[in-house]
Amino acid sequence: MFADPQFLMSCALFLPVLWGLGLFGFPSRAVSAIRWYALAGACCELAITVQLAGIALGWIDASPAVNASTTSLRNDILLGMSLPWIPTWNVNYSLGVDGFSLPLILLTSLIFVLSIVASWSIKTHIRGFLFLLLLLETGVMGVFLALDFFLFFVMWEVMLLPMYFLIGLWGGPRREYAAIKFFLYTLAGGVCLLMAMLMVYSASGGSFDLLELARMAQGQAPKPGMDLDQGIALTAAMGDTSLQWRVFVLLLIAFLIKLPAVPLHTWLPDAHVEAPTPVSMILAGILLKLGGYGFLRIAIPICPLGFAEWAWFMVALGVFCVLYGALAALAQSDFKRLVAYSSVSHMGYVLMGLGAFRFQELTGVVLNPDFSTMGLSAATFQMVAHGIVSAGMFFVVGVLYDRVKHRDLRQFGGIASLQPHFSAIAAGIFFAGLGLPGLCGFIGEAFSIFSVWHVDRFFSVGGALGMILTAGYILWALQRVYLGPTYTGPNREYLTEINFREYTVGYILLAFAIGLGVYPAMALNVIEPASRQLVQQISGSQERQLSLNRASIESPLDK
Numbered sequence: 001m002f003a004d005p006q007f008l009m010s011c012a013l014f015l016p017v018l019w020g021l022g023l024f025g026f027p028s029r030a031v032s033a034i035r036w037y038a039l040a041g042a043c044c045e046l047a048i049t050v051q052l053a054g055i056a057l058g059w060i061d062a063s064p065a066v067n068a069s070t071t072s073l074r075n076d077i078l079l080g081m082s083l084p085w086i087p088t089w090n091v092n093y094s095l096g097v098d099g100f101s102l103p104l105i106l107l108t109s110l111i112f113v114l115s116i117v118a119s120w121s122i123k124t125h126i127r128g129f130l131f132l133l134l135l136l137e138t139g140v141m142g143v144f145l146a147l148d149f150f151l152f153f154v155m156w157e158v159m160l161l162p163m164y165f166l167i168g169l170w171g172g173p174r175r176e177y178a179a180i181k182f183f184l185y186t187l188a189g190g191v192c193l194l195m196a197m198l199m200v201y202s203a204s205g206g207s208f209d210l211l212e213l214a215r216m217a218q219g220q221a222p223k224p225g226m227d228l229d230q231g232i233a234l235t236a237a238m239g240d241t242s243l244q245w246r247v248f249v250l251l252l253i254a255f256l257i258k259l260p261a262v263p264l265h266t267w268l269p270d271a272h273v274e275a276p277t278p279v280s281m282i283l284a285g286i287l288l289k290l291g292g293y294g295f296l297r298i299a300i301p302i303c304p305l306g307f308a309e310w311a312w313f314m315v316a317l318g319v320f321c322v323l324y325g326a327l328a329a330l331a332q333s334d335f336k337r338l339v340a341y342s343s344v345s346h347m348g349y350v351l352m353g354l355g356a357f358r359f360q361e362l363t364g365v366v367l368n369p370d371f372s373t374m375g376l377s378a379a380t381f382q383m384v385a386h387g388i389v390s391a392g393m394f395f396v397v398g399v400l401y402d403r404v405k406h407r408d409l410r411q412f413g414g415i416a417s418l419q420p421h422f423s424a425i426a427a428g429i430f431f432a433g434l435g436l437p438g439l440c441g442f443i444g445e446a447f448s449i450f451s452v453w454h455v456d457r458f459f460s461v462g463g464a465l466g467m468i469l470t471a472g473y474i475l476w477a478l479q480r481v482y483l484g485p486t487y488t489g490p491n492r493e494y495l496t497e498i499n500f501r502e503y504t505v506g507y508i509l510l511a512f513a514i515g516l517g518v519y520p521a522m523a524l525n526v527i528e529p530a531s532r533q534l535v536q537q538i539s540g541s542q543e544r545q546l547s548l549n550r551a552s553i554e555s556p557l558d559k
Contacts, residue, residue, distance in 0.1 A: 005055050006081040009095045012048050012105070013141050016041065016112075020134030023127045031126055038130040039116050045137065046109040053106055055079065056097050057526070077211075078102065080147065090206050094147040099530030100296045100380055101144045103523050104289055107387045108144065110512075111285040112137045114505050115278040118395055121402050122170060122276060129170055136162040136282065143290055149197050149208040152298065156193060159287070160186050163279070171274035178267075178274035185267040189257035196250040200302060203243055214301035217244065218541035241305045248306025251299040252314075259291030261317055261351060262324050265344050272340035277398025280336070284343050285391035289383040292350045296380065300354070300534060304541040307357075314355030315452050319459050321348030322466035329473040335400070335407040338477055339393045342433060345466060346386045346441075349448040352463055353379030356451035357538065368454045369535045375451030376531035381523055382444025385432075385516060389441055392429035392509035396422075399502055400481075403494040409477065414486035418495045423482045425506040432513040434474040435467050440516035443524075 019041035026034050054060035056078035080096035097105065115133065122129050139162065142155025160183065168179030197208075204213055257264045268288075272280050300307045325345025332338040356375025358367045399422065400415070401407055416423040432439035435446070449463040487495060498506070516523060 005052065005079045006095075008048055008052050008055070009079065009081060009097070009145055012045065012052060012109075013095065013138060013145055015045055015048065016134040016137040016141070019044070020131040023131050023134075026127065028127060034126050034130065035116075035120060038134065039113070041134060042109070042113040042116050042137070045141075046113050049105050049109040052079065052097060053102055056102055077147075082147070082209075085148075085151070089150075091150045091208055092148050094151065094209060095145040096147040097145065099527045100293065102526055103380065103384045104286075104293060104387075105141065105144050107289075107384050108137065108140050108286050110508075111282060111387060111391050114391065114395075114508060115281045115285075117501055117505050118281060118398065119276075119278040120501060121398070122278070125169070129166070132162040132166050133278070133282070136166070140286055140290070144293065147210050149200065149210055149213065149298070151208075152210070153190075153193060153197055156290070157190055159290075160190070163283070163287070166279045167271055167275045170276045170279070173274075174270070175274045178270040181267045182271045185257050185264070189254040192250045192254040196247045196254070199243065199247050199250075210298060210302065214537065217302045217304060218537050244303040244306035245309055246306075248299055248303035248310060251294065251303065252310060255291040255294040255299060256317075257291070258294065259288060259347050259351065260344065261291075261348070262321050262344065265321075268344065269337050269340040272343075272394070273334065273336050277394060277401070280394040280398070281391040284340075284394055285387040288343060288347055288390075289387060292347070292354065292379060292383050295354050296376070296530075296534070301537060304538045307538065308359055311355040311357040312455065314351050315455055315459050318348045318351030318353075318355065318448075319462035319466070321345065321351060322463055323348075323469065326466050326469035326473060330469065330476070333409050335409055335412070335477065335481065336394070336397045337407075338409070338473065339390070339397055342393070342470070342473070343386070343390055345470060346382070346390070346433070346445075348466070349445045349463065350379045350382050350386075352452050352459065353377075353382065353444070353448040356448070356455055357535075358455050369532075369539060371451050371454045372535045372538075373528065373531045374447055376534060377524055377527045378444050378447035378451055380527045380531070381516075381520065382448060384523055385440035385444050385513075388509055388512045388516070389429060389433045392506070392513065393433055395505055395509065396426040396429060399498060403496075404487075404489060404491045406490055408489075409480045411489040412481040412487060413484040413489075414482070415495065416482040417486050418492075419497050422498045422502070422506065425503075425510055426482065427478060428510045429506070429513060430474050430478055432510075432517065434471050438514070438517050440513045440520070442517060443520045 020038070022041075023034060023038060026037065051060065078097050078099070080094070082092050082094040085091045085093040112133065116130065119129065119133070136159055139155050139158035142158065143152060146152040146155055163186075164179050164183045167182060168175050171178060200213060201208060204216055207213060207216075253264075260268050271283060275283060322345050325341050325343070325348060329338045329341040329345065332341060353375040357372045397407060400412075428439075432441045435441040445463070445467060449460050449467075452459045452463065
């Protein structure tokens with residue numbers, strides 16, 4: 001049972017929330033027991049996802065029949081399962097792991113462990129806080145594991161309320177405003193996602209299966225064993241260019257809000273500034289990745305023709321986000337707001353990589369597919385790298401805030417002389433965010449820039465300029481905070497060296513930043529097959545659509 005991937009995927013999905021319910025069996029005064037119990041649950045979740053990764057990559061033996069329900073639909077699905085959930089409406093409990101989701105699942109379980117360790121600074125209503133964190137982890141895992149559109153949507157919405165309460169109850173002075181703003185933006189994205197799902201469900205003849213929907217959108221029969229004539233009406237409906245265009249626009253809005261991209265980003269700085277440190281670590285480290293993952297799992301596969309129309313826009317918007325976020329970060333005096341705008345800039349590289357496609361006008365094939373594969377792989381790698389770096393940067397800011405109770409860059413200076421060891425950790429994490437070669441931030445940004453060279457060299461130049469601006473605000477922040485005369489601002493007496501718990505979080509994040517920077521192949525070898533498969537699907541759908549268009553034009557002449 002414990003080596004059964006189906007069982008492990010279900011455990012990865014439901015263990016956090018079920019474990020979290022056990023928190024209410026502790027008396028509220030048993031603070032230490034509550035914290036260690038929650039940490040034990042997060043560590044169990046991490047162990048499960050590591051075991052899933054071992055099975056998916058062939059390091060651990062498992063049942064050979066586990067993939068039978070999904071590999072026939074897409075051969076790059078590493079693990080999969082499907083059980084009826086609401087048969088009347090063709091809703092299934094379908095879970096799966098591929099090269100896009102596996103790194104993000106591992107990232108999620110790691111960041112939640114570290115955020116719970118960082119939550120030792122939370123002093124009020126600890127049971128409720130930790131339960132909401134574990135409920136949030138279930139929602140995130142559900143999004144990354146779901147292969148059914150309805151299940152994906154349910155888990156997408158599950159994340160909304162925990163984040164609302166985590167910001168609204170444990171946040172800063174303007175927490176109510178930030179929580180409501182986050183709620184409204186996310187709700188608007190959810191409405192767009194719901195509308196897109198209903199349109200797809202209607203056009204497909206009542207299917208929520210993401211793999212079947214992708215096959216129909218690409219002009220293939222819904223299932224390999226089905227004669228194309230049997231599914232021709234569904235295939236024609238899902239392959240309709242106008243339908244895909246409308247659905248893709250709705251999905252584009254939903255996922256750009258979560259990414260977030262300018263001008264749909266304004267909820268992010270407020271949410272980060274008011275959120276407590278553990279929540280900021282999760283928000284930047286994991287939740288922003290849901291937008292990029294939504295493109296990879298849903299928007300691009302089931303709307304390849306719509307994506308072809310909007311790919312250039314995604315690249316252009318990505319470059320704009322890179323530059324806007326970097327310039328906005330340069331203008332900040334609040335340390336946490338600076339890091340928040342850096343996330344807008346860094347996630348712009350994800351958008352650039354996702355849109356790095358160029359199509360041949362006559363045949364519709366993807367030109368330079370290796371560059372497009374590079375773009376998808378770079379975007380996914382950038383999500384993982386940014387998850388590590390951004391969580392580390394917000395943790396660094398939180399450690400300082402816990403001691404001096406302010407984030408004003410104008411009042412900092414000389415922290416390195418008071419906290420030399422912690423300053424070294426902070427410098428390493430911020431250099432990873434800068435994109436220094438040898439650290440994880442460099443790979444995703446550099447290859448996103450390389451991948452859009454064949455789309456338009458102007459975009460590559462814009463992305464490269466963003467790296468220069470990033471170096472500017474990172475070095476400026478480090479100089480203002482850690483160098484110069486010794487700190488003489490508020491609460492100087494509390495600026496002692498960090499404790500073992502804080503060392504642990506900092507060193508783990510720094511170790512992963514170095515490891516992925518020195519040996520990025522550990523992630524890219526998993527991501528690349530899924531990227532190549534998706535590029536082939538997009539190219540094939542374009543060819544089939546143009547063939548149908550030519551046939552419809554030529555048929556009257558034949559008569």
